[in-house]
Amino acid sequence: MHPIGVIHSPFTEKDQTPIQTSRSQAIGLVELYPEFADGLDDIEGLSHIQLLYVFHQSSGYTLRVKPFLDDQEHGVFATRYPQRPNPIGISTVRLLFRQGNALTVEGVDVLDGTPLLDIKPYVPDFDVRTNGVRVGWYETRSKK
Amino acid sequence: MHPIGVIHSPFTEKDQTPIQTSRSQAIGLVELYPEFADGLDDIEGLSHIQLLYVFHQSSGYTLRVKPFLDDQEHGVFATRYPQRPNPIGISTVRLLFRQGNALTVEGVDVLDGTPLLDIKPYVPDFDVRTNGVRVGWYETRSKK
Numbered sequence: 682m683h684p685i686g687v688i689h690s691p692f693t694e695k696d697q698t699p700i701q702t703s704r705s706q707a708i709g710l711v712e713l714y715p716e717f718a719d720g721l722d723d724i725e726g727l728s729h730i731q732l733l734y735v736f737h738q739s740s741g742y743t744l745r746v747k748p749f750l751d752d753q754e755h756g757v758f759a760t761r762y763p764q765r766p767n768p769i770g771i772s773t774v775r776l777l778f779r780q781g782n783a784l785t786v787e788g789v790d791v792l793d794g795t796p797l798l799d800i801k802p803y804v805p806d807f808d809v810r811t812n813g814v815r816v817g818w819y820e821t822r823s824k825k
Numbered sequence: 826m827h828p829i830g831v832i833h834s835p836f837t838e839k840d841q842t843p844i845q846t847s848r849s850q851a852i853g854l855v856e857l858y859p860e861f862a863d864g865l866d867d868i869e870g871l872s873h874i875q876l877l878y879v880f881h882q883s884s885g886y887t888l889r890v891k892p893f894l895d896d897q898e899h900g901v902f903a904t905r906y907p908q909r910p911n912p913i914g915i916s917t918v919r920l921l922f923r924q925g926n927a928l929t930v931e932g933v934d935v936l937d938g939t940p941l942l943d944i945k946p947y948v949p950d951f952d953v954r955t956n957g958v959r960v961g962w963y964e965t966r967s968k969k
Contacts, residue, residue: 682826682911717910719888722900726961729954730902733913744864756866758874758944761951766861767826767942769877771915773954798911800902804960807905809953810873810917817870819948 684796686713686782688734690789695738699790700749709774709789711797718782721800725779729803730786732772735796736763750822759817770795773803828940830857830926832878834933839882843934844893853918853933855941862926865944873947874920874930879940880912894966903961914939917947 689710692698699705711732713721724730741764747753748760757765774786784800833854836842843849855876857865868874885908891897892904901909918930928944 682913685910717888717902720901720910721903722889722898723903723962724900726959726964727903728957728959731915733911733915744861745866754866756868757864758861759865759867759871759946761945761948765943766829766864767877769826769913769943771875771877771945773952775954799909799913801905801915802903802960802963803954803958804905804963805953805958806960806963808917809949810919810947813872814947814949815870815872816946816948816950818867819946819950820870 682798684735684798685717686711686797688732688789688791688795688797690791690793690795692791693793695792698792705788705790707789709786711784711786711800713782713797715782721779721782721784724776724784727776727802729773730776731801731803732774732797733799733801734770734791735798736768736770737796738792739763739768742766751818753818755818769798826942828879828942829861830855830941832876832933832935832939832941834935834937834939836935837937839936842936849932849934851933853930855928855930855944857926857941859926865923865926865928868920868928869923871920871946873917875945875947876916876918876941877943877945878914878935879942880907880914881940882936883907883912886910895962897962899962913942
């Protein structure tokens, strides 16, 4: 796995950074390295994209964590805590426009300088589940 | 990045494998290596989880691809084509039950033996966008 670019954001400190992108209206710039620019063709038709990236400021992990939204411990895989065995993050953001190898996006929730691994289209037919969804400990916490 | 386990599925050939998990009712077994089992605590409360994994049968990539659902080329980042610069896949599946370090799930769309990188909770408050969603070339293709 090698970065294909960098995510620029207004957030330079962990404790400034929004907990989830759905709570953020921050504008960010997703800058692909120029050799990957052709891979963006036709992305303008998409209103939302998924960014996959490295939690580059997180080192090490424990299997039980106390997430930001709760005061109880949970298994790390039942949370989105950044310190995890493979520190990969996913954020769905709104694509505002493309200029060459750079995408201006709304709703970033990552630190400035975050290494980008991949971009995928957000497609509700594939990504959204509505039937019998339960969110466990997030039930009372995700709206906080 | 190191695998934390293996996804077992009924699919041993690429051309048998569903194009997206939302079209699959196949049952799979997500087997974590035993040393990661404690990270699953409290996952039973979640109805759906996101699996992150390696497209281990895909090697190499091109920046413009002709995806399974279309006969036109698109930039690879406007598609979910498996051959991509960092071959990471994401699937949202229904969690049926946990037994120790193994999760039985419904809706797998990966090849048997797929290396698992991470598990994250599916949380609609974070993952679902409903406002002004456009899916570009998928518009007429994602329901096929």
